[in-house]
Amino acid sequence: MSAQQQVITIDDISADNAPAIYVAGGLGQFFEAVKAEVTGEVPDLKTAKGRARIASLAATVSKSKTAVEKPGRDYLKRLKEMPKVVEAELREFVTKMDSLRDATRQPLTDWEAAEQARKDKHVDGIQAIKDLAVFEATPTAAQVADIIAQLELVEISDTWEEFLAEAAQVKDQTLAKLRALLAERTQYEAEQAELIRLRAEAEAQAQRERDAQIVREAEERARREAEQRAQAERDAAAKREAEAKAAADRRELELKLAAEQSERAAAQAAREKIEAEQRAAQQKIDDERRHQQVLEQAEADRAGAVRLAEQERIDSERRQAEAAERARLAEIARANAAADEINRQAVAREADKAHKAKINRAALDAFIAGGMTEECAKQAITLIAQRKIPAIAITY
Template sequence: MSAQQQLITVDDISEENAPAIYVLGGLKPFLEHTRSQVCGEVPDLTTRKGRERIASLAAEVSRSKKAVENPGRDYLRRLKEMPKVVETELREFVTEMDKLRDEVRKPLNDWQAAEDARVDRHNSAIAHLKLNAQDLDGITAEDLADRIAKVEAAPLGQQWEEFEAEAARAKDDSLKVLRTALAARQQYEAEQAELARLRREAEERAEQDRIRVAQEAAVELERQRVAQEQQAAREAAARREQELIDQAAAQEREAENQRLQLKLQAEQAERARIQAEADRVATEQRMEQERQVAARRQEEAAEQARQDERRRADAAAAEILHQQEARERDEAHRRSINRSALEAFIAGGMPEACAKQAVTLIAQRKIPNITIAY
């Protein structure tokens, strides 16, 4: 660098000294001077001051570039006879200065990219923790228990760096929501199982009652049938005995008219046979009617027992459903009021996580003298 160039800085470039500067190789001293100024330092990227210093050095390179480029381009427009030389020199100078600026700024850019990736990684992991406590409608108790185990297994520690407290809150909040949902689901499934058991027991009792009534009716019918047969046999024997007595008396009284008596006896015997046959048919018809009446009464009693048991089971199921619906309405009502309180806290400037914690503590009556009116 000549003595004149040594005395000229980027701030001293003017129209008068431009012919001595914007020549082939004339801008290299400025490039080397700028490089020596910015490359001699090694700022500490672990400190904010160091990172700001790198940004400042890169900005100084850009300023020096503009301080040389702008006068040069003005000079170039005036020197129509040397456009190619000046343009080439300026292009190379600008390219090298841009490269130098990018080279100087690269550690800061690399650090910022790594920092952004690290923050995104922690935020993604926290969002994944929270995701386990969302969309819980219709999930079985077994699935909820799996989610709880997964969240409980999530490690906490120094690997979270400055996000450890937020990760701990996300884990704790997710576990509270999941455990509450698990308790509610277990209660619901237990109620459903109990309802099914009551229905099975009701059906079994109804079937047992039907069998018992049928057996009792069959026994009673058989008893009546045997009694009727015995009564018919006694009546037939009595009639036969009476006929023999009448026949003997008639023979004694009318011995002289034996032929007529024999004829009369034959007629009486025929009438007795017809009567006995009529009595037998009537007895069988009466027994059949009584059997049908008993069977009909048996069926009516069994049907009445089934209807009574069904009404008792339906009433028990309706009561369980009514209690369950009342609990669900109460829970929905409480969630709506809690959600309104949460939105009010957030609208008042409180962070969402803090607002959720505040609503939860108040709802659990852990804050003295403060309650939520449901």
Template sequence: MSADQQLAVVPPQETALSVYSTPNGLEPWLQTVRAEVDAFNRVLPELTTAKGRQQYASMAHKIAKTKNALDTLGKQISAEQKEIPKKIDAERKRVWDTLEAWQKEVRKPLDDWQATEDKRTAAHTDSIQRIKDMVLFAETPAAAAVAKIIADLELIALDDSWDEFLAKAAQAKDQTLAKLRSLHTERARHEAEQAELVRLRAEAEAQAQRDRDTQIAREAEERATAKAAADAQAERDAAAKREQDLIDQAAARQRESEQAAREAEAAAELQRRQLQLQTEQAQLAAEQAEINRLAAEQRAEQQRIDAIQRQAQAVEQARQDEIRRQNEAKAEEERQAKAREADKAHKAKINRAALDAFIAGGMPDECARQAVTLIAQRKIPAIAITY
């Protein structure tokens, strides 16, 4: 930026960071600009001329250019400062990765040895565990299977290949062999007992079968003997039954004949009794009809008499009611007449008192009478006589 376009030269690059990072570090540059502004204000151009107005615009433009130049330099310095942490982090990472690689390089022989050692000890540990697991079974084993495992276990050699695990391997082998041999003894004894039980059951079943065969033969012979005896008895029973049937048939025919005679006699007797019963029932019906007729006539006569009596009673009741009504009406008329007379006398007494009061007050007799009459007839507004 040329000097004629700005009022102050920006700080040089080598001192710019120090100037911008110092509080009020740009104050000298501001004072330089202020001096130019003050000088301009002391001799102000004429606004009435184009040249004068151009000078105003030129001064403002120079201030703007100076402002932009100082701000641009500050932004540049700030951007450069923001890149510094990134550069620091990149260098840190490079150093870390390098030293990490060197660390692994130095430790690799140890790690390789440790891995080999871990693999070796794990193999021995697994082998010892397999020896211990040889006594474990998913289900109860047969004696032969246990013997096979014992033989396999005895073939496992205990030598220097076990290294420091030789003692543990020997202990595991001895303990497992002891358990397996104990189990083998137990299973062998159990299987022998089971075999003996099977033999005994077989013998018992054979003897039972022989007993059943003997029983079957004996029962067959007994059934044959019984059948022959039963057949003979059946024949005898059949002959006796045939003879008895003939006797029973003759007796039945005799009974049927006697029964028929009895039934005929009973039927005749029943018919005679039915005829007699019908005759008696007809006679009773005639007698009952006569009784019913007489009773009906008596009821009709009684109803007629009752109706006459009720009519006479009704007429008498009506006559008595009329007499009572007339008496009550007459009594009411007399009461009302007496009440009217009493009311008339009462009003006359009140009116007389009012008349006397008017006369006593100086009103002439005729006027007093006229006044009382008008008041009694309610022809005088707002004035009334209370009776």
């Protein structure tokens, strides 16, 4: 039986010679034969042919395992009286074959893992460069300048191996994006600074106008108070003059009455004549008094007209001041509206730029998904956006 097994190969296994093969220790020769075949040479992992040879040897182990296992399984079904012996033998054989396969392929597996780790390191490095141009929020010009300085320090050398060209290209593209963004943010911040300066100037001018208005109002109050004091003095003088005249008239009347009384006592006979003269004198006095009252009423009317005219002049000046204040406030509102419009337009430009960048990014991803390289996809989008491709446009 031993001599028979020595001339039987895996390809010779059949249902006829199965009883002589699937016995305790009967499969060891096939394991040793396969092991000798796959371990008899050491392929070179540094060459694609060597790596392919290792994969082929591992596949040979799997194929040989199947070639021995399948007939054994078929034979086992027919040998219900020996299931434990055959199953144990097959299990041991399969385990050793799997271990042999894994051990045979292990150098290739280790090399592939190391190679993948090396490539992943370069891919991650390139992605890190790209991420420098990605911001969660709009950065300041100083922040962009700092990132540019950091990126310029990234060395592009032979350490990038086969990724050298891609790393150099990505660095240049990222620097170009960051420098364009730096120019935009610098211009935007300059515009904002100018807006702040204009607002400050407008506020300063408004304050100067308010101060001037306060000075004018103070001067006007002082002038009105001086005129009122002067008018009060004139009214007091007129009142004193009227009172003095009334007192003189009363003294004159008293003297006349005394004289009349003396004359009545001296010349009773001429009383009627004297009485007539007295009535005439009294009539004259009454006429003079009424005339004085008319003059005083006319003077009062004239003073009232002057005060009314002065009040109308004051009201006119107040209305002019109010109109000037409304004009000043309207000018400030116009300046603020102009500044707000400039700010709104700047915000709209930023939003439109972000919107277009989002649509261009979606188009770029679609081109790449369709099989184009990233560089070609970017060139295509640029040409379409510049309307250099007839009958094709990007809808924003």
